[in-house]
Amino acid sequence: MAREYNFDGLVGPTHNYAGLSFGNVASTKNLHQASNPRAAALQGLAKAKALADRGFAQAILPPQARPRLDLLRSAGFTGSDAAVLAGAAREEPQLLAAAYSASPMWTANAATVSPSADCADGRLHLSAANLNNKLHRALEHPATSRVLRLIFADQTRFAVHEALPGTPALGDEGAANHTRLCAAHGAQGVEFFVFGRSEFDAGMPAPRRYPARQTLEASRAVARRHGLSPARTVFAQQNPEVIDQGVFHNDVIAVGSGELLFYHQDAFRDEARVLTELTEAAACCEARVRTLRVARGEVSVADAVASYLFNSQLLLREDGKALLVAPQECREHPRVARYLERLVAADGPIAEVISFDLRQSMNNGGGPACLRLRVVLNEQEELAMHQGVKLTDALYAELTAWVERHYRDRLETADFTDPGLMQEVREALAALEVILGLPGLYT
Secondary structure (H helix, E strand, O other): OEEEEEEEEOOOOOOOOOOOOOOOHHHHHOOOOOEOHHHHHHHHHHHHHHHHHOOOEEEEEOOOOOOOHHHHHHOOOOOOHHHHHHHHHHHOHHHHHHHHOOHHHOHHHOEEEEOHHHEOOOOEEEEEOOOOOOHHHHOOHHHHHHHHHHHOOOOOOEEEEOOOOOOHHHOOOHHHHEEEEEOOOOOOEEEEEEEOEOOOOOOOOOOOOOOOOOEHHHHHHHHHHOOEOHHHEEEEEEOHHHHOOOOOOHHHOEEEEOOEEEEEOOOEOOHHHHHHHHHHHHHOOOOOOEEEEEOOOOOOHHHHHHHOHHHOEEEEOOOOOEEEEEEOHHHHOHHHHHHHHHHHHOOOOEEEEEEEOOHHHHOOOOOOOOOEEEEEEEHHHHHHOOHHHEOOHHHHHHHHHHHHHHOOOOEOHHHHHOHHHHHHHHHHHHHHHHHHOOOOOOO
């Protein structure tokens, strides 16, 4: 018996809107708006707790230490911590914003995960993503590898890989461009990698306005290091035209779970070929791919980007039907709301839609799917992982009280020079180590 855990990212106390992610429409739209870190963290925790209450397995990935003074010192700023912050604010404010970024909250980008059923050595494999397309995100992977090794420490059951080299040729954005399709979570499945461009195939089309963050070469490298069967692995190119419309990851235009792939008509460069290869790969593991295709006449790409319809979580209920966990924006967007009403009324594979207020995350371009990393664990692996990150009623209560005690309810980029903010964050993270039972996590 295996279960799929959603490891939700706990929003960090420096959550802000610095507009660092070119190609992410929401991120740049809300540049320099005041954020509410306390509300952001509580919104994310509320979503995770609601799903746990419905019987879905939930766990927490902690925030990373910020600000990254090592980044600023490596860039030539010297003196006391306060002097370093002030100098960076004066000379390189974008660098200072990167040092304070709370982007590790979007754990869909933390790593790519292959369950033990799919891997040649019978271990669960996790590869930290290098996220080298954006400076503030490229800082994340050493701490990501560290926390994954603390949670999945048993090397007889788990293999945690360092990120691929931080070069554009191997740009890797993690599970945001990876989907697994299977008849059951514990069975062998199809590992579906979606990329935006190829480094070495000059004839392959590429987007022109916004960068393609995932390369074919990176996806292939992750599949090799995880020991995946070529017969059950599919690589597909994302449609370059939708990347140029703000679809910076595949999980903004498609999502899958179990045997179901929910996707937009314009998601893939060669839709027919992709579906054929998925069907053939699924046959190798006694599964069948069911597709739910959204036509552009029902929901446009612009509608999908504005509402984050496909950045919803797709979860399998005990009755075999799917639950779609959508952001509140889907209810507020007239065309998307009407589509969802028709979807549920049609008595198809998605039987239920629930929505959450994740406005603080959405304003920075991250919906429900961005906030979680899916990890399939069998019974022995579940017992072997660090138990302190499992979301229980008690942990939820502790984390809620911790957020309310340590987080500000208003943060602007002008606050980055305040040494008091830095000290508040250090005290908060020291307390979090104790709550999660991960001593030395931030040392």
